[in-house]
Structure formats: structure tokens, C-alpha cells
């Protein structure tokens with residue numbers, strides 16, 4: 001299976017969102033990464049349910065919704081109804097993570113857990129069988145265009161071991177500062193999905209940038 005690419009629309013032109021989604025539709029991207037920020041869990045506000053719904057109207061790829069919000073349980077159903085195929089909640093925002101994961105699955109979505117740079121992958125061991133996707137943050141969540149944190153490679157390798165030791169089928173996603181130099185190293189460490197925001201949308205030809213990332217295997 002080749003690496004999956006999830007362009008993050010956080011870095012796209014919001015005034016031309018339909019055009020941006022259509023570009024992703026015809027690209028080799030696998031998911032559309034949708035970053036939801038509430039101004040509480042992270043020091044920034046992005047967009048919410050109506051925008052996700054609008055994106056979904058044009059999207060031909062599954063929506064990979066990354067909830068950077070407190071109390072995610074309160075909004076799971078709304079994001080499912082807005083079109084989410086994968087919903088990732090933050091480990092740091094969930095007191096009863098196991099319950100939240102079951103809630104996501106009951107809605108018929110894939111259940112993801114995102115972890116901040118300071119959060120150890122070891123903390124996921126006891127719930128790994130319940131997680132469809134772990135999103136390892138390779139920057140502090142809240143903004144696009146930040147510098148990739150090098151310690152991420154070690155986290156990917158260790159998480160891959162945990163997944164194999166348990167016979168789980170969890171995908172490993174990397175989010176933040178992904179570019180053509182770190183993508184092959186992330187893939188070699190065990191990453192399955194690469195999120196890319198500014199690397200894709202700030203490039204002169206986003207479509208071929210997606211194809212370039214897709215070909216790193």
C-alpha cells in the first residue's frame with residue numbers, strides 16, 4: 001500500500017474553497033484533512049461545522065476531521081452529519097478516551113486520536129486496538145506553516161512497534177511541517193498517512209506537489 005496523502009485545507013484559499021476542493025478531487029490525495037480549532041484547546045480559531053458541510057458538498061475524497069477542541073464528545077454527531085469519515089480527537093482533551101472512541105465508531109466513523117508533541121505514544125498502548133488512526137502532531141497544534149519537530153521519527157518508530165506487538169491495524173498519520181525532505185524519512189519510520197498544508201498550498205503547482213508526495217515510496 002502506498003503512502004496516503006491528506007492535504008490540509010487550513011492552508012488553502014478560503015475565498016475559493018470550492019476550487020481548492022476540486023483540485024484535491026482530481027489529485028492523487030487520499031483524504032481531505034479538515035482542521036477544527038476552537039480558540040480554547042489551541043490558541044487559534046479556524047472554522048467549524050457549516051464550513052465542513054460546505055466542503056463535503058464538493059468533496060470526492062473522505063473527510064479526515066481533526067478536532068482541536070475541548071469537549072469533543074459534544075460535537076461528534078454534528079461532524080459526522082457534516083460529512084466526516086474519520087474523526088480524530090485529542091488525547092489531551094479526553095478524560096474518557098475509550099468512551100469517546102466507542103462514540104465515534106457508533107456513528108459509523110473511523111476513530112482517530114491525535115497526540116501533542118509532549119504526549120508519549122506509550123499512553124496509547126491500552127487503547128490501541130480501539131484506534132483506527134493515530135495522528136502524531138509534529139508541530140504544536142494551532143497553526144499551519146510551523147517547523148517540523150525532529151523527535152517525531154522516534155515516536156513513529158515506537159508507535160509502529162506497539163501496533164505490531166498488539167496485532168492492531170491502526171494507521172499512523174503525521175501532521176505538521178511535512179515536506180518533501182522529511183516525507184521519505186517519515187515513511188521509512190512507519191508512517192501511513194502524511195498531512196500537508198502549506199507545503200501543498202504554498203507551492204506554485206499544488207496538484208503536482210501532491211503527486212510528488214504520493215510518489216515517495
Ligand code: DX5
Nearest residue numbers: 141142144145176177197198
Ligand atoms: C496544525 C494543523 C495541521 C496544519 C498543517 O494545527 O493540525 O493540520 O494544517 O499545516 P502545515 O503542513 O503547514 O504544517
Ligand code: ZN
Nearest residue numbers: 033035066175
Ligand atoms: Zn491537522
